[in-house]
Amino acid sequence: DAGVIQSPRHEVTEMGQEVTLRCKPISGHDYLFWYRQTMMRGLELLIYFNNNVPIDDSGMPEDRFSAKMPNASFSTLKIQPSEPRDSAVYFCASRTSDYNEQFFGPGTRLTVL
């Protein structure tokens, strides 16, 4: 397996634009997590899914953020409209119920100008 795949790896956009980040979890994993990493706040959990269903979105900072998981192989995190303070590295991670380890993707570095 190629591991967790995220795209794009880098995204530069202007304030007010819509941004969509994509994630393909490891096949067979039933949990998917979206994290945000910044210098100020470290690694924070935004939302997680179990069997494609959003379970806990309490970490989503504002209504401008939304996430979907239409099937077991794909998830998106959307920011609309984007703001400079959304600049961060966004990680997707997945795991199976059978084991403890969360596998992280390489991240998407988002810069909002």
Added chain:
Amino acid sequence: GENVEQHPSTLSVQEGDSAVIKCTYSDSASNYFPWYKQELGKGPQLIIDIRSNVGEKKDQRIAVTLNKTAKHFSLHITETQPEDSAVYFCAASMMQGAQKLVFGQGTRLTINP
């Protein structure tokens, strides 16, 4: 909710020496404590974890200790090598369910040749 404090934020050691990173947590219900290593430009990767029913766990040059009474746990790396240079994160969560990880702020470890 859970709060994890990690110290030090930066650590520099000579190659071959030992490195110790310490974390404290606030929620006595937490019973799963993983450590992740993050190399430049990559996502975090699990290196070792410990459950609350165990006081110490070792894997080659890496060991983790847990003191549930004091609510603190530590990562020990012996015989450090240049490839150990990275950012290390501790985390805490419940074993049951999704394992919503709460991360410490990270320690940037530099191994000097």
